[in-house]
Amino acid sequence: MSENYGQRGLWRRDRVWSFLEPRAREVDVSRNVILYIEGVTVNFDGFKALNDLNLYINDGELRCLIGANGAGKTTLMDVITGKTQCNQGSVYFGQTINLLEHSEPEIARLGIGRKFQKPTVFEVHTVYENLELSLKTYKGVWYTLSAKLSMEEMDYIDEVLNIIGLEKHRYQVAGALSHGEKQWLEIGMLLAAEPRLLLIDEPVAGMTPQETERTAELLTSLAGDHTVVVVEHDMEFVRSIARTVTVLHQGSVLAEGSMEAIQNNPDVIEVYLGDQP
Template sequence: MMENNILLDIKNLSVAFSGFHAVSDVDLQVERGKVHVIIGPNGAGKSTLMDLITGKTRPTSGQILFEDENIVGKEPGEISYKYKIGRKFQGPNVFDNMTVYENIEIALKGYTSIIKAFVYRRTQTVKAEIKRVLDMIQLYDQREMMATELSHGQRQWLEIGMVIIQSPKLIMLDEPAAGMTDVETYKTGELVKKLAGEHTLVVIEHDMDFVEQIADTVTVLHHGQVLAEGPFKTVKENPEVVKVYLQDENGEGF
């Protein structure tokens, strides 16, 4: 990978909680416009790594370079707004007492500055952008439905839409396919692939079929350290990865 093609460059990143090293000396490069998937057993440090990137947790040591600028120590709001890093958490986090359309609209309004919010208008440009996102997440026909009326998968898509509408450079998704049907999972994978290019994505996931569908690069974390990295096919055949993560209770690999 060429250096100027790296959007996110993590160097020697570590964090310890009461002596427990949740993330330890992690080096990770995320290529611009690609889908980079992070897998690993529970407790491997995957969500903690996302917390570090988004400023929710501060590292004990190391650097997080985003477009060559170290964002360690920046506040979460600044990382989201100034650097355009959007995150979707594992469970759907939407406004139940609002329609699908209003959820997307409030995400757009909330991302503007306070001054811009005062002069916010539902202009044709704004309407067109909201429609574009609703079409992308396949919820335009459900735009007047209340969020509570949606299926679990549709609620996940709505929250992804709330991230997309903010025009992030980097989209971070924590287990976006969790709890979905097979059909919903496949559709989510196609949405992720559609977002790649214009956006860069970092995805945490356990569903290996889904990972195979979306991943350009896979990084495996184990005990807070990088165990392996590469294309999905290479990673799934790595003996150490099979041993600590991919084999089933009978000792069979993925």
């Protein structure tokens, strides 16, 4: 044992005061469904942002949500993550976890990560530090000041850097990254928290064609180990990643299926796609 192991080992994130760690709840996906949204209605001063909406997301799938502005996409994300309370309906994470009984921080700890359209990284910190700050660990004040990364955590950060393609930028401050790289870093920050479900809002807005292609590869690679729900307006991007597409309209599900089926659905063509090629 090295001379300084006692101090280093004492303050390892996986060794300090484990009784303070929030106990992780297992997500029951025995029926292969990780998200159940049933009869959800959200009423804002008489306007139904969501209207008796039913949606089921399978464990490990990549699902695309599309719809015109005001269709209810953002409100749906807000309900899932606890930011907005619904007037009626139920939202379950797996078979047993009622998300409507949990706060935003609790829902994040349960394993649901959300990425907004505008990247929210810590620009004065390095890429590596951003990922370190996002690790799924207890973050009390004394603990944060004293803890050292374990070998397992360092290996995991390296793994995330490889997944998001920012290995060569690990010591670069996040503020110096390109727009696309910041988006990938934020996805990496979600991965560092070890989520089961990722909610990704308009990931390719403002990206170059090369960055868009790389983002498609990244999100596709995450499906399976994670469940990924992508909200996007760029139909070419949706075509490149779509397995199952859900179309929202006036707060409800208008249609659902493969991209080919959606493109040929008369109702979707009338209210959303129009004459898009």
